Amino acid sequence: xxxxxxxxxxxxxxxxxxxxxxxxxxxxxxxxxxxxxxxxxxxxxxxxxxxxxxxxxxxxxxxxxxxxxxxxxxxxxxxxxxxxxxxxxxxxxxxxxxxxxxxxxxxxxxxxxxxxxxxxxxxxxxxxxxxxxxxxxxxxxxxxxxxxxxxxxxxxxxxxxxxxxxxxxxxxxxxxxxxxxxxxxxxxxxxxxxxxxxxxxxxxxxxxxxxxxxxxxxxxxxxxxxxxxxxxxxxx
Numbered sequence: 648x649x650x651x652x653x654x655x656x657x658x659x660x661x662x663x664x665x666x667x668x669x670x671x672x673x674x675x676x677x678x679x680x681x682x683x684x685x686x687x688x689x690x691x692x693x694x695x696x697x698x699x700x701x702x703x704x705x706x707x708x709x710x711x712x713x714x715x716x717x718x719x720x721x722x723x724x725x726x727x728x729x730x731x732x733x734x735x736x737x738x739x740x741x742x743x744x745x746x747x748x749x750x751x752x753x754x755x756x757x758x759x760x761x762x763x764x765x766x767x768x769x770x771x772x773x774x775x776x777x778x779x780x781x782x783x784x785x786x787x788x789x790x791x792x793x794x795x796x797x798x799x800x801x802x803x804x805x806x807x808x809x810x811x812x813x814x815x816x817x818x819x820x821x822x823x824x825x826x827x828x829x830x831x832x833x834x835x836x837x838x839x840x841x842x843x844x845x846x847x848x849x850x851x852x853x854x855x856x857x858x859x860x861x862x863x864x865x866x867x868x869x870x871x872x873x874x875x876x877x878x879x880x881x882x883x
Contacts, residue, residue, distance in 0.1 A: 676721045683718040690714060709749050719785060729783045733881050736780060736787070736812055736825055737773040743788050744771050744810055747795040767799050768807045778814045778825045781881040782858045790854040793847035794829040794874055801833025807869050808832075814880060823880035833871035836864050851876075 693699065694707045723729070748769050780787065798808045809830045817823040855862055860878040867873035 673725050676724045679721045687714045731783055733779050733781055734784050734787050735777050737778045741771050743791045744795050747792045767802050770809045772811045777883045778812050779881045779883050780825050780878045786854050790851050793850045797847045798829050798831035801871055802831040806832040825878045825880045827876045830867035830869050830873045831871040832869040836872035
């Protein structure tokens with residue numbers, strides 16, 4: 648006769664070691680790589696269709712680079728590979744900001760026959776001349792997009808975000824440094840609820856450690872936060 652209640656079978660437990668966690672991480676990354684490859688294949692297949700509405704094609708075009716970057720990040724977790732090169736921030740910055748802004752302001756569902764396209768006012772000032780750093784382009788992009796993402800969340804759909812870039816130090820005879828500033832019109836640093844923004848800043852600090860950079864937090868003339876990141880500059 649079967650018992651009314653099943654007695655749990657005792658299983659020996661052990662505390663997870665660093666090696667166990669690393670093995671689990673590699674296994675998960677292996678599976679993620681397959682899932683991301685499938686998603687990218689589907690996105691490319693859909694993007695090749697000519698009968699899709701323009702809004703759908705626009706979303707697909709924005710999603711594919713995000714999936715590609717995610718796949719590259721997963722690959723790097725397992726290989727620990729970095730592609731270090733000279734990165735011209737002045738050239739790359741507008742595209743990185745546009746990607747972050749685009750993911751925040753995808754057209755919403757139609758309401759009363761109209762599509763909600765409200766968007767944050769975002770300005771980018773690069774100075775018009777090369778400002779280069781040495782590092783992994785994907786890691787530098789993660790730094791920028793996380794800062795801009797946090798600023799967009801803080802400013803909201805009717806707020807303002809200003810991204811600036813300048814080169815300092817060379818004229819004074821000191822080591823040249825690239826200075827990136829991200830300002831917003833939100834409530835100010837530390838005033839918003841913790842969550843995604845906190846995780847984004849954790850990513851920023853980790854990338855800054857790799858690039859030997861620093862970060863300062865202050866108050867923006869726009870009313871919100873001003874994040875200033877300083878990185879060692881490199882020759883173009």
